[in-house]
Amino acid sequence: MxxxxxxxxxxxxxxxxxxxxxxxxxxxxxxxxxxxxxxxxxxxxxxxxxxxxxxxxxxxxxxxxxxxxxxxxxxxxxxxxxxxxxxxxxxxxNHDVWRRLIPEIIAEGAAYGKSSVGGQRKVMVEFVSANPTGPLSIGHGRQAILGDAIARLLEATGHDVFREYYYNDAGRQMRVLGESTRARYLQLLGEDFTFPEDGYQGEYIIDISRSLIEERGDSLKDHQDVTPFKEQAEKHIFKDISSTLERMGIVFDNYYNERSLYENGHIDDVVAELRAKGYVYEKDNAVWFRTTAFGHEQDRVIIKSSGEPTYRLPDIAYHREKFRRNFDWLVDIFGSDHIATVPDVLAGVKALGYDPDKVTVVLHQFVTLTRDGKQVKMSTRKANFVTVDELVDEVGVDPVRFFFMMRKADSQLEFDLDLATKQSQENPVYYVQYGHARLCAILRQAAEKGFAEPEFDVAESVLLNEPEELKLLKTMSTFPATIESSALELAPHKMIFYLMELAGQLHSYYNKHKVITDDIPLSRARLCMIRALQVVLKNGLDMLGLSAPDRM
RNA sequence: GCGCCAGUAGCUCAGCUGGAUAGAGCAACGGACUUCUAAUCCGUAGGUCGCAGGUUCGAAUCCUGCCUGGCGUACCA
Known part of the structure; x- marks a missing residue:
């Protein structure tokens, strides 16, 4: 400002x-x-x-x-x-310019820092988008938090945000899921049935099969079609995923099912349109998309010789639907393992006559877990992966959110379980939250000693002359700009760093200067600043979906 | 081989749309609780910003080449 x-x-x-x-x-x-x-x-x-x-x-x-x-x-x-x-x-x-920030911040309250730069542009943030084949893994967790934080930041800057989860319950993965469930079902019934080689080996499959037995007994024993198994698995796993997301404070506006793209004819439609524009041809019994027309090294198959589409085709059709649903900006949060699909989807969008510049893809690198200084091995198919749920059980929601936001998406993220679990000292989550609790404690104390709700007085504010105070005021003044750049750059870690900086300055100030003293005018002036700080810290924590405790 | 990302303090990472003396947290070492909460603070130490060139008043930041690690490079998603 x-x-x-x-x-x-x-x-x-x-x-x-x-x-x-x-x-x-x-x-x-x-x-x-x-x-x-x-x-x-x-x-x-x-x-x-x-x-x-x-x-x-x-x-x-x-x-x-x-x-x-x-x-x-x-x-x-x-x-x-x-x-x-x-x-x-x-x-x-001029020092007075900084000091005058205080009444502004207090007056704006929860609105301080928010802006309207987004101009109510409609933006869709697509994230998580995990198929319901198992509980959310740590990698999904990072994506969930990252996407949610980005959505919150965009909202805070005046965007009209829509959160969407895209999933597929029709493809090969889901068929394997159904087969895995049936295998466990039959094994539970004492049948000698070999487990599919590429099946999902997690413990949760057995639980699902058990629930199927409870509901339907052995009536599915001779059922050759895997559909009932698949549906049961999907139902249970989705319930599990939603509850995981919910406990992390993440809510979607819509779950978009890939199958609807087939049922509504969008898939055929896209192929026909691409064909009409000359971007599609047949070779080796498969249907190819001429991505070389967009500068790529090779063309890509969109319909396999088996007649089954590859993942690219529905992805392209889905993005076309996003455009047709009149979003001004499409933000996709993907894991870096999806990097190969991005150019194909963008080429598809362009071929269909939409502007690929309206799509921004945030690719995040992987997460590694460390405990006792050693890396914890994870693997999705095997049973030994660590789920987001387990992680939240162990360290709590706030640390999980905080740690996943702490690094920029481009960087691999090392999640230090020991550090995240620590209730004290070096855990950065509590460092920031403790700052807020401290401010609350001061204000409580002030009320007990008979100070009225802080009211800004220009004459008294001149007493705010300590270098630490001016520094704090200066830092508070950059809050709106920090939100804005963090939002527009889709970089929540910038907010985290800002909050750590602000909390750090606050702790230093607290240890060096006393707010409530016998000097009434000075105390009053400082209390005003404390109130303003509380507003900023609270807004910052809120914006990132972190709690702001009154006492710790 | 090719593409993307990363390489900055012992460790984990900011800073990267060029700016003045490269920062933080953790770990290490030494201090501060009769005080509005010590989940805090203060101090010390720690660096050829992967390597080599180039661009200019000025480079961790931009360009080129090379080295190392991750991810991709499917008629898997």
């Missing part, structure tokens, strides 16, 4: 200089206002003079001098201006 105010002032000074003939308009929009890395370099810094010097072939320090003088005249906003290094102009903001 304050940064953009300064940018506007700087732009005005630039225009003024153009009018006065000091420089040409060539550098318009090229200079920036940044936060310097080191203290003593001002609250903000601009490379204005360096950029202009490059274009105008003039001495950067001379230009810096000129612009500094112009800026210094804006006394309402700027306290002083310095020229440093090769020609950086460092700007020191």
């Amino acid at each position: 304050i940064r953009s105010q300064l940018k506007k002032v700087l732009d005005d000074c630039f225009d003024q200089g153009v009018t006065e003939g000091l420089w040409t308009g060539g550098a318009a929009g090229k200079f920036t206002v940044e936060l310097p890395k080191h203290e003593g370099q001002g609250d903000f810094s601009t490379n204005f003079a360096l950029v202009l010097a490059g274009i105008e072939k003039k001495n950067p320090r001379a230009i810096a001098q000129t612009i500094a003088e112009k800026l210094a005249m804006q006394t309402a906003l700027i306290a002083r201006v310095e020229i440093a290094g090769p020609g950086f102009v460092n700007v020191f903001i």
